[in-house]
Amino acid sequence: MSVLSSLMGTMQADSAGQAVGQAAQQASGAEQAATQAGQAVINIPKTAWQDPGTNTFWLPEAASVTTDNVDWIYLGLIGLSIFCFIGITAAVVYFTIKYRQRPGHERPLPSPSHNNPLEITWTLIPAIICVFLFVAGWRGYVDLATPPQHALEISVTGLKWKWKFTYPNGVDDPNGELHVPVNRSVRLVMSSNDVIHSFFIPAFRIKQDVVPQRYTQLWFKATQPGVYRMYCAEYCGLEHSQMKTVIVVHEPGGYADYLARIEEQALNIPPAELGKKMYDNYCIACHTLDGTTKVGPSFKDLVLGGQNEMTDGSSIVVDENYIRESIVEPQAKVRKGYPASMPSFKGVLSDKKINGVIAFIKSLNDGSQQ
């Protein structure tokens, strides 16, 4: 939430005089965010949101390719509505003044009690306008509802009361923000962990409910780098109004850098925890933790300092080097009684991850992990 809170802080500080206590609170939030920026995740681009000059009175900034579908009909309808409203109001006010009861005007003037051609006219004109509006809205909706092929897919999970974004490399966004590249179609595949939420980005004019036990989707293609607001639009309880975050649209190249950085950052955890993650991703298919045998031997038997018998009859002492070798060059020493079927993880697991796996295996037998 660092970007969001710092932006909130800035805006609050600008609107001096209003909610002074809150501004102060938010300002301290901004400071915190600034210190966090030490471990800088991203550079915040200058945003359209912070610059009200690009907004119209009626609509927020527009920053996706599909917004035109919405905006021109919306603004056209505003015009039509104002025209109709002024027309009706003028007629009502004019008649009311002209035909008000006053001396000399006590009886209604002769006028027809119905007029079929007139009735049909004012039935048909609204009907034609409605057909036009429907077609316009329908065409726009087809665009909104049809993601292009080969869009970048990001998984979105709504939960009380935050959003979780999982990038194609499997990494969850550490700040609960959505980062995307500019000028690239992005498809969001969304689901909820608890109640119904709704994913809403005003600047992209898109919204879709996020429902438990099923997937819904949204797509967009951001046209300008910037930071845009994102809200939960379906009431979901206590912290509904805090279930908001920002979407950061990166300059070309910025997105890849960002992914690399958060991936790197995701490794900055205690080695045994990192090893557990690697185990869950890579080892679990063949190696158990409880002593039972799957394809390969269980990690429970892999006690550092213990002895293992190999297929060639030799016996080795289990140490860090043995485990490392078993990962990067598994065929070098194969445990007796097991097939030599393990693939090499050289290049798949970095040194840091291998160290994590070793730490995880060690932790299995010193009682700190199950």
Next chain:
Amino acid sequence: MAKENPENPSYTSFLEDPHGIMGHRGGFWGWFGTFDHKRIGIMYLCGILASLMVGGLFALLVRLELFFPGETIIGPQAYNEFFTLHGAIMVFLVIVPGIPAALGNIALPMQLGAPDVAFPRLNLASFYLWCVGAVLLVGAMAMGFVTDQTGVDTGWTFYTPYSLKEHTAGDAILMSLVGVFLLGFSSIFTGLNFLTTIHKFRAKGMGWFQMPLNLWALYATGIMQVLATPVLGITVLLLSVERFLEIGIFDPVLGGDPILFQHFFWFYSHPAVYIMIIPAMGVISELITTFSHKHIFGYRFIAWSSLSLALLSFLVWGHHLFVSGQSRMAGMIFSALTFTVAIPSAIKVFNWTATLYKGVIRLQTPMLYALSFVLLFTIGGLTGLFLGVISIDVHLHDTYFVVAHFHYVMMGSTLVAFLGGLHYWFPKFTGKMYPEKLGQFISVMVFFGFNLTFLPQFVMGSRGMTRRYWDYDPEFTLMHQLSTIGAFVLGISLFIVVCYLFWAAYKGEKAPPNPWGASTLEWESPSPPPLYNFVEQPPLPELYEYDELVYDDEEGGYVRKLRDGGEVRSYRRYVRSKPSGGH
């Protein structure tokens, strides 16, 4: 008949009326045991006005909280409970029964020239159900405050899975749903009663197209009440079945479908919007023709548009689910169908406006409300177009734009029409006049207060302000503050209305039988009317024909010319009831 003016002083107020009660009894049972439609209507009216005050109080608390971003007076939990209370009370207790059960009950039999509704006992039963339902609904919601636990905070829509039993206030939610169930039956009984009464109790010579438009509107409403409301009851039953038998219906954990609830809910609640607005249109049709002193323009188009709205309202519920995950094809079909309701609504607005043309317009309080209605309903209707255009709805759904739109329809239109109708029939059923100047002033304040409250919300919503938010981005502060100020102007005005009406019911000037020069049958009876409404069956006047009505200073109201072969021989003053031994 000439210049008949009984010496007998008639009673001065319904409060002292010894006849308008069952078995001539006064006191508690004189009211709660009555089968008289007028008394039942008045009891409904008191209940509805009390609910209006309570619901309005919560609206003001919600608006006050939103005066600043962050916490202003209450925390998010209380805020969520308050807007739930506001919505549930206003919808289920005020606006749905407002015009049909209160004003309709009083006016419908009299406009038909009938002594009472077809099923007076059912009428009373429906009021009892309303009372029990109201107590359960509000009681369940208030339980949270009393027991100091989480109260009902689901919003009036009770969307699943949020409202399911995992919710800490699950029992209270179920209890409030039982209240909604009973209120639904109250509404069904009223609708059934009105349909039968209109079919069977029309005055001799009154064909379908000699019925006042208010009756057409109540007829269309009755159809919807009878056909749509059972779905609400079924939905509540299904929620109970799921809860107690653990059969997956709406709960995704049990294999149910939470979106199904939304379909069920809106299958009732969308027609319910028309249960609220169509009677309002009926009232407005009466007010505009009466206060223009001129026949309504396009009678048949208005009558048929009421019926077609009732029919079409059943086909458009899916526009509440455009972004919920229903199929896109369904979304597009519902979008197309949604536009069909715009057309009958537009026809009515044009016809009302045309009725003013060449009339004699008197800007008394009911007419001021009626003209407010025409303008506010125009805004409500036009902004509905935005939400029918499916691509725009994707952006505007669940924002303040929607909040503003439905307040223009449900409050700006229905409640304003209710107030107009209340002032219109007030002299009839109480026998007293309300203070006219104050009434006019307040009606203007209601109009300005209302627009100040809700116009900024259109802009906020378009700019991305989502609804049901306790906190908001600072850029919306100014518009929220305007809205809150407007809400207080509105709230105070409505409070004054209720106060002066209660005052006038006791202390107001005596009302003539026909203070407005209205042409329909209820004005052919004394004010207040006796038990069974008419002392003798009045001749059926020509509908919306005002030439025969002239103002009479002695009477203080309008009297009807009596003709004999084209010559005006005399003026028929209205028969006043005689306090005799009963009927």
